[in-house]
Amino acid sequence: MRSTPPAETFPAHTPAASQIFTTVLSQGPLTRLEAARRAGLSAAAVTKAVRPLLAAGYLVESADEEARPALGRPASLVRVDGGRALFIGLKATGGELIGVLTDLCCRIRIARRISLTDRQDTAVLAVMGELVHELRTGAVDFGAPVLGLGVAVSGDVDRAEGVVRYSPFLDWRDVPLAELAAKTTGLPVTVDNDVRALTVAEQWFGAGVGLADFAVVTVGAGIGCGLVVHGRVVAGAHGVAGEIGHVTVDPAGPPCHCGNRGCVEAIAGDAAILRRIRESTGVEVADTSEALALAHRGVAGAREAYAGAGEAIGRGIATVANLFGPERVIISGEGLAGYDLFAEQIRDTFTQAAFGSAAHCDVQTRPLPFEEWARGAAATAIQSFITPDDPPPSR
Amino acid sequence: MRSTPPAETFPAHTPAASQIFTTVLSQGPLTRLEAARRAGLSAAAVTKAVRPLLAAGYLVESADEEARPALGRPASLVRVDGGRALFIGLKATGGELIGVLTDLCCRIRIARRISLTDRQDTAVLAVMGELVHELRTGAVDFGAPVLGLGVAVSGDVDRAEGVVRYSPFLDWRDVPLAELAAKTTGLPVTVDNDVRALTVAEQWFGAGVGLADFAVVTVGAGIGCGLVVHGRVVAGAHGVAGEIGHVTVDPAGPPCHCGNRGCVEAIAGDAAILRRIRESTGVEVADTSEALALAHRGVAGAREAYAGAGEAIGRGIATVANLFGPERVIISGEGLAGYDLFAEQIRDTFTQAAFGSAAHCDVQTRPLPFEEWARGAAATAIQSFITPDDPPPSR
């Protein structure tokens, strides 16, 4: 939600224009005809929508050098000028703030992290202000205006209202973050849940482009899941959705902080893996990198812990596939550092537990650099810039 | 999919008209203004859309007798004339064919069942033809035309193409049922998966009216689930969705016909309950009614079997709630005959396993008379009649 009027508004005031721009943005350079086809609109609509966007510099035209057909008028490609505008994305965790400056195509130009000492909202907000200022200072070099700020926070976030309802890691309740950050920075602010933000980034700029139904699964400290159904990110009627981390995979499994036993997160979360390695090997591993080292050295207990995690994740993904039937599942997250240790288990368990054609679902993995979460936040800011109201289904 | 031109077409050729009609159909008598508000359209659009529908007799107007506010121009209510048109719904199981004749408001006027002796598609089709003929003969009394036929089949069904891809109970593969049934009956035919059809009926005529996100869980021989997300029924990219029956709730549980262990269906399906009762009590219960009798008499082994079933179902529903965040879950099915035996376990397990606000999800139960499945099929026929292409999100 915009809390302040944007410095510059997007010259696409009709739904069709937003949709066409989104199509060109996410599906690379396209001819007008091809853009029309993919957006489900007429070619005439594209021509009309493209004109003001070209004039404003958001789109640029170029000849189709390669793949020119022998006959007929050669196509001219339309693409988004990424350098036309900049956006800032912030991800707040309990311990640090990650910030990125991206262009309109959501390519990262600058990335920064600052550790947080105080989780109080006012303290975090001050640090956010600093980080945004630093990124804007760096933005001067690129000769384009910063047109929006996206903030990603884990927990229950109401994007439409710009309010963090409850964030366990930050211990926040009902913080009107969009409003506060807009006051601090003077930018239009979008606030969203971190996993959903990442899902938006995949939908527009990643492996979810062009898919109406897919899921993003993040593996790390927690296990999260973002869902896109009918071309739209699922937010849940009560703000909760995609809680794959608390899907039970073994009622006799280890206890989870949520009060149940055998949740995916209680088996495959970073802390769970560490604890299991400590219990089975007796080695007092201090963090994930030590645990990984131990497993890579071939220590049986450590390998088993990762294998068990892989099984739990595979079962969780199979559950998602059985219920939704997504076209693709994108596995990502910090936890992928140890992907070689559980890839096989994920795949085997998924294949076995997926019912019927659900097994045809394409399970992909992509590495997730640390700035990726913040990039997701920037993606939500770009989304808000292009479609002030929540976006229509993309194709 | 329509395979033959309908006997009579619906005089609403614009999306807005279909949407307004749908709103009035499912949300009872409404003033034009209220219908506009609920459909997200302008009052002007309603006035324009309603006129031809009144002229054609699909809608009727009446004064708002009660609840007339003291002030202002009195509202005139618009409602659907259910008696204006009739539809036939068929549900095919392995052993019998259930057929209903409903009016436009999906109220059942006549219900019939015929047992099937031969599962071959041609044999089933012949019996379908008979049943449809019988229902149409009965329809004469109501003085309205039969305008569509809906057929519900369990398994993998492609509604858009009207093809049954694979139905285990009938042992069918790639049967172009819509085309065949249209040829036999001369009616426009809609073919859909049985659980999805039931979900459509709930969405338009049941407890899902007005909800953008809800789930229907059916308990009986199998455990099924229909999902509505963003106001649309989820069909899954590969035709599989809502397979709650094959969500694993206990990897150490009993084996399931799908090849895994501890699926919801392997614990809470009718056959699983019977087997467990036989094993624990030694009593050779022959069918579900005997099992119910045993449990109601207080036999411990039988009660435990039902309690275990309740837990499995509750856990399955919690999984759905954690992943989607539906506003409501509607539990239904033949298995509800024993609802008193596991209601408590469903509720307790759900509450415990639902994460955070997902527990706020409203879990309802509704009895499911045997004709309900066929009524769902009729609902899909009504839907196809009103919106020839797949329906837009309803509000």
Added chain:
DNA sequence: AGCCATTAATTTACGCTGTCAATAAAAGAG
């Protein structure tokens, strides 16, 4: 080389549908 047929991309002209804002209609209150 010049011209024309061919193919494709884009634009222009026009019609349909839905919104917005102004207006009519139907009461009861003063």
Added chain:
DNA sequence: CTCTTTTATTGACAGCGTAAATTAATGGCT
């Protein structure tokens, strides 16, 4: 009998689609 209040209708306007016209590039033919 007029004013207020609420609902329904009407007419001007805008968005978007279709269809036909226009523009652009290329190869074959003379």
